[in-house]
Amino acid sequence: MxxxxxxxxxxxxxxxxxxxxxxxxxxxxxxxxxxxxxxxxxxxxxxxxxxxxxxxxxxxxxxxxxxxxxxxxxxxxxxxxxxxxxxHPRVEDGVRFDDDELDYRALPNMTIEYALxxxxxxxxxxxxxxxxxxxxxxxxxxxxxxLLPNGSSLHYMGTMRMGEADDDTSVADPYSRVWGYENLVVGGNGLIPTANTMNPTLTSVALAVRGARQAVEDLTHASA
Ligand SMILES: Cc1cc2nc3c(=O)[nH]c(=O)nc-3n(C[C@H](O)[C@H](O)[C@H](O)COP(=O)(O)OP(=O)(O)OC[C@H]3O[C@@H](n4cnc5c(N)ncnc54)[C@H](O)[C@@H]3O)c2cc1C
Structure with a gap:
Protein backbone atom coordinates (compact mmCIF):
# COMPACT_ATOMS: atom_id res chain seq x y z
CA MET A 1 0.00 0.00 0.00
CA HIS A 88 0.57 -15.77 3.14
CA PRO A 89 2.14 -18.52 1.00
CA ARG A 90 -0.17 -21.29 -0.21
CA VAL A 91 0.63 -24.53 -1.99
CA GLU A 92 -1.34 -23.19 -4.96
CA ASP A 93 0.96 -20.15 -5.28
CA GLY A 94 4.03 -20.99 -7.32
CA VAL A 95 5.71 -21.15 -10.70
CA ARG A 96 4.48 -23.76 -13.19
CA PHE A 97 6.74 -24.84 -16.06
CA ASP A 98 5.06 -26.01 -19.22
CA ASP A 99 6.94 -28.54 -21.40
CA ASP A 100 4.44 -28.05 -24.23
CA GLU A 101 4.94 -24.30 -24.38
CA LEU A 102 8.53 -23.20 -24.91
CA ASP A 103 9.96 -19.73 -24.31
CA TYR A 104 12.24 -17.81 -26.71
CA ARG A 105 15.22 -19.88 -25.56
CA ALA A 106 13.33 -23.14 -26.10
CA LEU A 107 13.05 -23.69 -22.34
CA PRO A 108 9.71 -24.67 -20.74
CA ASN A 109 7.68 -21.48 -20.37
CA MET A 110 6.76 -20.41 -16.88
CA THR A 111 3.47 -19.23 -15.46
CA ILE A 112 3.15 -17.62 -12.04
CA GLU A 113 0.16 -18.82 -10.01
CA TYR A 114 -0.68 -16.23 -7.38
CA ALA A 115 -3.88 -15.04 -5.75
CA LEU A 116 -4.86 -12.93 -2.77
CA LEU A 147 -2.68 -1.10 -3.43
CA LEU A 148 0.05 -1.81 -5.96
CA PRO A 149 -0.92 -4.45 -8.54
CA ASN A 150 0.04 -8.09 -7.93
CA GLY A 151 3.60 -8.71 -9.07
CA SER A 152 4.89 -5.18 -8.50
CA SER A 153 6.72 -6.13 -5.30
CA LEU A 154 10.52 -5.94 -5.30
CA HIS A 155 10.58 -8.90 -2.90
CA TYR A 156 9.76 -12.11 -4.72
CA MET A 157 9.84 -15.11 -2.42
CA GLY A 158 8.74 -18.66 -1.86
CA THR A 159 9.15 -20.12 -5.37
CA MET A 160 11.16 -23.09 -4.01
CA ARG A 161 9.98 -23.14 -0.41
CA MET A 162 11.72 -25.12 2.29
CA GLY A 163 9.58 -27.39 4.44
CA GLU A 164 9.72 -29.89 7.29
CA ALA A 165 8.77 -32.93 5.20
CA ASP A 166 8.96 -34.21 1.62
CA ASP A 167 5.19 -34.09 1.16
CA ASP A 168 4.85 -32.20 -2.15
CA THR A 169 4.28 -28.87 -0.40
CA SER A 170 7.94 -27.81 -0.45
CA VAL A 171 11.02 -28.10 -2.68
CA ALA A 172 13.87 -28.23 -0.15
CA ASP A 173 14.48 -29.35 3.42
CA PRO A 174 15.26 -26.86 6.23
CA TYR A 175 18.97 -26.96 5.22
CA SER A 176 18.31 -25.94 1.58
CA ARG A 177 18.82 -29.50 0.21
CA VAL A 178 16.38 -30.28 -2.60
CA TRP A 179 14.16 -33.22 -1.67
CA GLY A 180 15.10 -36.44 -3.45
CA TYR A 181 18.67 -35.38 -4.40
CA GLU A 182 21.94 -36.08 -2.63
CA ASN A 183 23.87 -33.23 -4.23
CA LEU A 184 21.52 -30.35 -4.99
CA VAL A 185 21.51 -27.34 -2.65
CA VAL A 186 19.62 -24.14 -3.47
CA GLY A 187 19.75 -20.59 -2.11
CA GLY A 188 17.93 -17.28 -2.29
CA ASN A 189 14.57 -15.72 -1.49
CA GLY A 190 12.78 -18.60 -3.18
CA LEU A 191 13.44 -20.72 -0.07
CA ILE A 192 11.57 -18.48 2.36
CA PRO A 193 8.47 -20.48 3.34
CA THR A 194 6.71 -17.93 5.57
CA ALA A 195 5.05 -14.56 5.03
CA ASN A 196 6.92 -11.35 5.72
CA THR A 197 6.14 -7.70 5.22
CA MET A 198 9.48 -6.22 4.23
CA ASN A 199 13.15 -6.74 3.27
CA PRO A 200 13.73 -10.49 2.85
CA THR A 201 17.44 -10.50 2.02
CA LEU A 202 18.85 -10.98 5.53
CA THR A 203 16.45 -13.90 6.03
CA SER A 204 17.79 -15.48 2.83
CA VAL A 205 21.35 -14.90 3.98
CA ALA A 206 20.63 -16.52 7.36
CA LEU A 207 19.07 -19.54 5.62
CA ALA A 208 22.06 -19.78 3.25
CA VAL A 209 24.54 -19.67 6.14
CA ARG A 210 22.64 -22.43 7.90
CA GLY A 211 22.54 -24.52 4.72
CA ALA A 212 26.25 -23.92 4.06
CA ARG A 213 27.20 -25.05 7.58
CA GLN A 214 25.15 -28.22 7.08
CA ALA A 215 26.79 -28.80 3.67
CA VAL A 216 30.24 -28.55 5.29
CA GLU A 217 29.17 -31.10 7.88
CA ASP A 218 27.65 -33.44 5.26
CA LEU A 219 30.81 -33.23 3.09
CA THR A 220 33.09 -33.74 6.10
CA HIS A 221 31.21 -36.92 7.06
CA ALA A 222 31.07 -38.09 3.45
CA SER A 223 34.84 -37.77 3.06
CA ALA A 224 35.65 -39.32 6.51
C1 LIG B 1 15.05 -1.80 -6.43
C2 LIG B 1 15.16 -2.91 -5.40
C3 LIG B 1 15.38 -2.56 -4.07
C4 LIG B 1 15.51 -3.55 -3.11
N1 LIG B 1 15.73 -3.18 -1.81
C5 LIG B 1 15.86 -4.13 -0.87
C6 LIG B 1 16.15 -3.78 0.49
O1 LIG B 1 16.28 -2.61 0.84
N2 LIG B 1 16.26 -4.78 1.39
C7 LIG B 1 16.11 -6.09 1.04
O2 LIG B 1 16.22 -6.96 1.91
N3 LIG B 1 15.83 -6.44 -0.23
C8 LIG B 1 15.73 -5.50 -1.19
N4 LIG B 1 15.47 -5.87 -2.48
C9 LIG B 1 15.32 -7.28 -2.77
C10 LIG B 1 16.69 -7.93 -2.95
O3 LIG B 1 17.29 -7.44 -4.12
C11 LIG B 1 16.44 -9.43 -3.03
O4 LIG B 1 15.83 -9.83 -1.79
C12 LIG B 1 17.73 -10.23 -3.19
O5 LIG B 1 18.54 -9.74 -4.21
C13 LIG B 1 17.33 -11.67 -3.50
O6 LIG B 1 18.49 -12.46 -3.60
P1 LIG B 1 18.45 -13.81 -4.42
O7 LIG B 1 19.80 -14.40 -4.27
O8 LIG B 1 17.25 -14.61 -4.02
O9 LIG B 1 18.15 -13.39 -5.93
P2 LIG B 1 18.98 -12.44 -6.91
O10 LIG B 1 19.75 -11.39 -6.15
O11 LIG B 1 17.98 -12.00 -7.93
O12 LIG B 1 20.05 -13.42 -7.52
C14 LIG B 1 19.71 -14.34 -8.52
C15 LIG B 1 20.91 -14.43 -9.43
O13 LIG B 1 20.73 -15.53 -10.31
C16 LIG B 1 21.19 -15.15 -11.58
N5 LIG B 1 20.53 -16.02 -12.56
C17 LIG B 1 19.22 -16.05 -12.94
N6 LIG B 1 19.00 -17.01 -13.85
C18 LIG B 1 20.20 -17.63 -14.04
C19 LIG B 1 20.60 -18.70 -14.86
N7 LIG B 1 19.74 -19.35 -15.65
N8 LIG B 1 21.88 -19.08 -14.81
C20 LIG B 1 22.78 -18.44 -13.99
N9 LIG B 1 22.43 -17.41 -13.19
C21 LIG B 1 21.16 -17.01 -13.22
C22 LIG B 1 20.79 -13.69 -11.72
O14 LIG B 1 21.56 -13.05 -12.69
C23 LIG B 1 21.10 -13.19 -10.30
O15 LIG B 1 22.43 -12.73 -10.16
C24 LIG B 1 15.36 -4.90 -3.47
C25 LIG B 1 15.15 -5.24 -4.81
C26 LIG B 1 15.04 -4.26 -5.76
C27 LIG B 1 14.83 -4.68 -7.20
Whole structure:
Protein backbone atom coordinates (compact mmCIF):
# COMPACT_ATOMS: atom_id res chain seq x y z
CA MET A 1 0.00 0.00 0.00
CA UNK A 2 1.41 3.41 -0.82
CA UNK A 3 0.31 7.02 -0.51
CA UNK A 4 1.89 10.47 -0.54
CA UNK A 5 1.23 13.31 1.88
CA UNK A 6 2.12 17.01 1.75
CA UNK A 7 3.30 17.91 5.25
CA UNK A 8 1.10 20.38 7.11
CA UNK A 9 3.02 23.63 7.68
CA UNK A 10 1.15 24.64 10.81
CA UNK A 11 1.66 21.29 12.54
CA UNK A 12 5.28 21.07 11.42
CA UNK A 13 6.10 24.58 12.65
CA UNK A 14 5.16 23.47 16.17
CA UNK A 15 8.16 21.11 15.96
CA UNK A 16 10.63 22.92 13.70
CA UNK A 17 11.27 26.67 13.33
CA UNK A 18 11.30 28.30 9.93
CA UNK A 19 15.05 28.99 10.37
CA UNK A 20 15.74 25.33 11.09
CA UNK A 21 13.79 24.32 8.00
CA UNK A 22 15.71 26.86 5.90
CA UNK A 23 19.06 25.49 7.16
CA UNK A 24 18.00 21.91 6.45
CA UNK A 25 16.80 22.80 2.93
CA UNK A 26 20.12 24.58 2.26
CA UNK A 27 22.05 21.53 3.52
CA UNK A 28 19.95 19.21 1.35
CA UNK A 29 20.42 21.46 -1.69
CA UNK A 30 24.17 20.66 -1.60
CA UNK A 31 23.33 17.14 -2.74
CA UNK A 32 20.39 17.53 -5.13
CA UNK A 33 21.00 14.08 -6.63
CA UNK A 34 19.65 12.44 -3.46
CA UNK A 35 15.84 12.51 -3.81
CA UNK A 36 15.11 11.14 -0.32
CA UNK A 37 15.94 13.14 2.82
CA UNK A 38 15.12 10.57 5.50
CA UNK A 39 13.60 7.14 5.92
CA UNK A 40 11.81 5.97 9.05
CA UNK A 41 10.07 2.72 9.84
CA UNK A 42 7.45 1.29 12.12
CA UNK A 43 8.32 -2.40 12.09
CA UNK A 44 6.10 -5.45 11.91
CA UNK A 45 4.87 -6.58 15.30
CA UNK A 46 2.23 -9.22 15.85
CA UNK A 47 -0.62 -9.05 16.83
CA UNK A 48 -1.02 -5.27 17.06
CA UNK A 49 0.85 -4.12 13.94
CA UNK A 50 1.10 -7.04 11.47
CA UNK A 51 2.30 -4.65 8.76
CA UNK A 52 5.48 -2.71 8.26
CA UNK A 53 5.48 1.03 7.58
CA UNK A 54 8.19 2.89 5.70
CA UNK A 55 8.03 6.69 5.65
CA UNK A 56 10.31 8.55 3.26
CA UNK A 57 10.71 12.31 3.48
CA UNK A 58 11.60 14.37 0.40
CA UNK A 59 11.36 17.94 -0.85
CA UNK A 60 9.42 16.78 -3.91
CA UNK A 61 6.67 14.21 -4.44
CA UNK A 62 7.86 11.03 -6.19
CA UNK A 63 5.69 11.91 -9.22
CA UNK A 64 5.02 15.16 -11.11
CA UNK A 65 2.40 17.13 -9.19
CA UNK A 66 0.21 19.51 -11.20
CA UNK A 67 1.61 23.04 -10.51
CA UNK A 68 -2.01 24.18 -10.00
CA UNK A 69 -2.52 21.64 -7.18
CA UNK A 70 -3.00 23.49 -3.83
CA UNK A 71 -0.17 21.40 -2.30
CA UNK A 72 2.28 21.97 -5.19
CA UNK A 73 5.60 23.48 -4.12
CA UNK A 74 4.92 22.75 -0.44
CA UNK A 75 7.88 24.27 1.46
CA UNK A 76 7.58 21.65 4.21
CA UNK A 77 7.93 18.83 1.72
CA UNK A 78 6.23 15.49 1.26
CA UNK A 79 6.28 12.04 2.74
CA UNK A 80 5.86 8.96 0.62
CA UNK A 81 4.43 6.28 2.88
CA UNK A 82 4.28 2.57 2.21
CA UNK A 83 2.79 -0.25 4.22
CA UNK A 84 4.20 -3.70 3.52
CA UNK A 85 1.40 -6.25 3.84
CA UNK A 86 1.96 -10.00 4.12
CA UNK A 87 1.24 -12.47 1.36
CA HIS A 88 0.57 -15.77 3.14
CA PRO A 89 2.14 -18.52 1.00
CA ARG A 90 -0.17 -21.29 -0.21
CA VAL A 91 0.63 -24.53 -1.99
CA GLU A 92 -1.34 -23.19 -4.96
CA ASP A 93 0.96 -20.15 -5.28
CA GLY A 94 4.03 -20.99 -7.32
CA VAL A 95 5.71 -21.15 -10.70
CA ARG A 96 4.48 -23.76 -13.19
CA PHE A 97 6.74 -24.84 -16.06
CA ASP A 98 5.06 -26.01 -19.22
CA ASP A 99 6.94 -28.54 -21.40
CA ASP A 100 4.44 -28.05 -24.23
CA GLU A 101 4.94 -24.30 -24.38
CA LEU A 102 8.53 -23.20 -24.91
CA ASP A 103 9.96 -19.73 -24.31
CA TYR A 104 12.24 -17.81 -26.71
CA ARG A 105 15.22 -19.88 -25.56
CA ALA A 106 13.33 -23.14 -26.10
CA LEU A 107 13.05 -23.69 -22.34
CA PRO A 108 9.71 -24.67 -20.74
CA ASN A 109 7.68 -21.48 -20.37
CA MET A 110 6.76 -20.41 -16.88
CA THR A 111 3.47 -19.23 -15.46
CA ILE A 112 3.15 -17.62 -12.04
CA GLU A 113 0.16 -18.82 -10.01
CA TYR A 114 -0.68 -16.23 -7.38
CA ALA A 115 -3.88 -15.04 -5.75
CA LEU A 116 -4.86 -12.93 -2.77
CA UNK A 117 -7.24 -14.53 -0.28
CA UNK A 118 -9.50 -13.28 2.54
CA UNK A 119 -6.59 -13.11 4.99
CA UNK A 120 -4.64 -10.75 2.72
CA UNK A 121 -7.78 -8.73 1.95
CA UNK A 122 -8.38 -8.23 5.70
CA UNK A 123 -4.81 -7.07 6.29
CA UNK A 124 -4.96 -4.78 3.24
CA UNK A 125 -8.09 -3.16 4.67
CA UNK A 126 -6.39 -2.75 8.05
CA UNK A 127 -3.26 -1.28 6.40
CA UNK A 128 -5.37 1.15 4.36
CA UNK A 129 -7.00 2.45 7.56
CA UNK A 130 -3.62 2.78 9.30
CA UNK A 131 -2.08 4.54 6.30
CA UNK A 132 -4.97 7.02 6.16
CA UNK A 133 -4.67 7.67 9.88
CA UNK A 134 -0.90 8.19 9.76
CA UNK A 135 -1.12 10.38 6.63
CA UNK A 136 -3.89 12.56 8.03
CA UNK A 137 -1.81 13.11 11.17
CA UNK A 138 1.03 14.49 9.04
CA UNK A 139 -0.79 16.55 6.42
CA UNK A 140 -2.91 16.19 3.29
CA UNK A 141 -2.83 13.28 0.86
CA UNK A 142 -1.71 14.27 -2.62
CA UNK A 143 -1.88 10.60 -3.69
CA UNK A 144 -4.49 8.51 -1.90
CA UNK A 145 -3.52 5.18 -0.34
CA UNK A 146 -3.58 2.54 -3.05
CA LEU A 147 -2.68 -1.10 -3.43
CA LEU A 148 0.05 -1.81 -5.96
CA PRO A 149 -0.92 -4.45 -8.54
CA ASN A 150 0.04 -8.09 -7.93
CA GLY A 151 3.60 -8.71 -9.07
CA SER A 152 4.89 -5.18 -8.50
CA SER A 153 6.72 -6.13 -5.30
CA LEU A 154 10.52 -5.94 -5.30
CA HIS A 155 10.58 -8.90 -2.90
CA TYR A 156 9.76 -12.11 -4.72
CA MET A 157 9.84 -15.11 -2.42
CA GLY A 158 8.74 -18.66 -1.86
CA THR A 159 9.15 -20.12 -5.37
CA MET A 160 11.16 -23.09 -4.01
CA ARG A 161 9.98 -23.14 -0.41
CA MET A 162 11.72 -25.12 2.29
CA GLY A 163 9.58 -27.39 4.44
CA GLU A 164 9.72 -29.89 7.29
CA ALA A 165 8.77 -32.93 5.20
CA ASP A 166 8.96 -34.21 1.62
CA ASP A 167 5.19 -34.09 1.16
CA ASP A 168 4.85 -32.20 -2.15
CA THR A 169 4.28 -28.87 -0.40
CA SER A 170 7.94 -27.81 -0.45
CA VAL A 171 11.02 -28.10 -2.68
CA ALA A 172 13.87 -28.23 -0.15
CA ASP A 173 14.48 -29.35 3.42
CA PRO A 174 15.26 -26.86 6.23
CA TYR A 175 18.97 -26.96 5.22
CA SER A 176 18.31 -25.94 1.58
CA ARG A 177 18.82 -29.50 0.21
CA VAL A 178 16.38 -30.28 -2.60
CA TRP A 179 14.16 -33.22 -1.67
CA GLY A 180 15.10 -36.44 -3.45
CA TYR A 181 18.67 -35.38 -4.40
CA GLU A 182 21.94 -36.08 -2.63
CA ASN A 183 23.87 -33.23 -4.23
CA LEU A 184 21.52 -30.35 -4.99
CA VAL A 185 21.51 -27.34 -2.65
CA VAL A 186 19.62 -24.14 -3.47
CA GLY A 187 19.75 -20.59 -2.11
CA GLY A 188 17.93 -17.28 -2.29
CA ASN A 189 14.57 -15.72 -1.49
CA GLY A 190 12.78 -18.60 -3.18
CA LEU A 191 13.44 -20.72 -0.07
CA ILE A 192 11.57 -18.48 2.36
CA PRO A 193 8.47 -20.48 3.34
CA THR A 194 6.71 -17.93 5.57
CA ALA A 195 5.05 -14.56 5.03
CA ASN A 196 6.92 -11.35 5.72
CA THR A 197 6.14 -7.70 5.22
CA MET A 198 9.48 -6.22 4.23
CA ASN A 199 13.15 -6.74 3.27
CA PRO A 200 13.73 -10.49 2.85
CA THR A 201 17.44 -10.50 2.02
CA LEU A 202 18.85 -10.98 5.53
CA THR A 203 16.45 -13.90 6.03
CA SER A 204 17.79 -15.48 2.83
CA VAL A 205 21.35 -14.90 3.98
CA ALA A 206 20.63 -16.52 7.36
CA LEU A 207 19.07 -19.54 5.62
CA ALA A 208 22.06 -19.78 3.25
CA VAL A 209 24.54 -19.67 6.14
CA ARG A 210 22.64 -22.43 7.90
CA GLY A 211 22.54 -24.52 4.72
CA ALA A 212 26.25 -23.92 4.06
CA ARG A 213 27.20 -25.05 7.58
CA GLN A 214 25.15 -28.22 7.08
CA ALA A 215 26.79 -28.80 3.67
CA VAL A 216 30.24 -28.55 5.29
CA GLU A 217 29.17 -31.10 7.88
CA ASP A 218 27.65 -33.44 5.26
CA LEU A 219 30.81 -33.23 3.09
CA THR A 220 33.09 -33.74 6.10
CA HIS A 221 31.21 -36.92 7.06
CA ALA A 222 31.07 -38.09 3.45
CA SER A 223 34.84 -37.77 3.06
CA ALA A 224 35.65 -39.32 6.51
C1 LIG B 1 15.05 -1.80 -6.43
C2 LIG B 1 15.16 -2.91 -5.40
C3 LIG B 1 15.38 -2.56 -4.07
C4 LIG B 1 15.51 -3.55 -3.11
N1 LIG B 1 15.73 -3.18 -1.81
C5 LIG B 1 15.86 -4.13 -0.87
C6 LIG B 1 16.15 -3.78 0.49
O1 LIG B 1 16.28 -2.61 0.84
N2 LIG B 1 16.26 -4.78 1.39
C7 LIG B 1 16.11 -6.09 1.04
O2 LIG B 1 16.22 -6.96 1.91
N3 LIG B 1 15.83 -6.44 -0.23
C8 LIG B 1 15.73 -5.50 -1.19
N4 LIG B 1 15.47 -5.87 -2.48
C9 LIG B 1 15.32 -7.28 -2.77
C10 LIG B 1 16.69 -7.93 -2.95
O3 LIG B 1 17.29 -7.44 -4.12
C11 LIG B 1 16.44 -9.43 -3.03
O4 LIG B 1 15.83 -9.83 -1.79
C12 LIG B 1 17.73 -10.23 -3.19
O5 LIG B 1 18.54 -9.74 -4.21
C13 LIG B 1 17.33 -11.67 -3.50
O6 LIG B 1 18.49 -12.46 -3.60
P1 LIG B 1 18.45 -13.81 -4.42
O7 LIG B 1 19.80 -14.40 -4.27
O8 LIG B 1 17.25 -14.61 -4.02
O9 LIG B 1 18.15 -13.39 -5.93
P2 LIG B 1 18.98 -12.44 -6.91
O10 LIG B 1 19.75 -11.39 -6.15
O11 LIG B 1 17.98 -12.00 -7.93
O12 LIG B 1 20.05 -13.42 -7.52
C14 LIG B 1 19.71 -14.34 -8.52
C15 LIG B 1 20.91 -14.43 -9.43
O13 LIG B 1 20.73 -15.53 -10.31
C16 LIG B 1 21.19 -15.15 -11.58
N5 LIG B 1 20.53 -16.02 -12.56
C17 LIG B 1 19.22 -16.05 -12.94
N6 LIG B 1 19.00 -17.01 -13.85
C18 LIG B 1 20.20 -17.63 -14.04
C19 LIG B 1 20.60 -18.70 -14.86
N7 LIG B 1 19.74 -19.35 -15.65
N8 LIG B 1 21.88 -19.08 -14.81
C20 LIG B 1 22.78 -18.44 -13.99
N9 LIG B 1 22.43 -17.41 -13.19
C21 LIG B 1 21.16 -17.01 -13.22
C22 LIG B 1 20.79 -13.69 -11.72
O14 LIG B 1 21.56 -13.05 -12.69
C23 LIG B 1 21.10 -13.19 -10.30
O15 LIG B 1 22.43 -12.73 -10.16
C24 LIG B 1 15.36 -4.90 -3.47
C25 LIG B 1 15.15 -5.24 -4.81
C26 LIG B 1 15.04 -4.26 -5.76
C27 LIG B 1 14.83 -4.68 -7.20
Missing amino acids: IGTVALDGERMSRLVTDDELGRELARRAQNPADPVGAVNRIPFSEPDHPISLQVMYAENPPFPLDPEHPAAGNRWGYVNMGYGVRK TDSEDEEIEFATGMLRRAGNALGTFVADPR
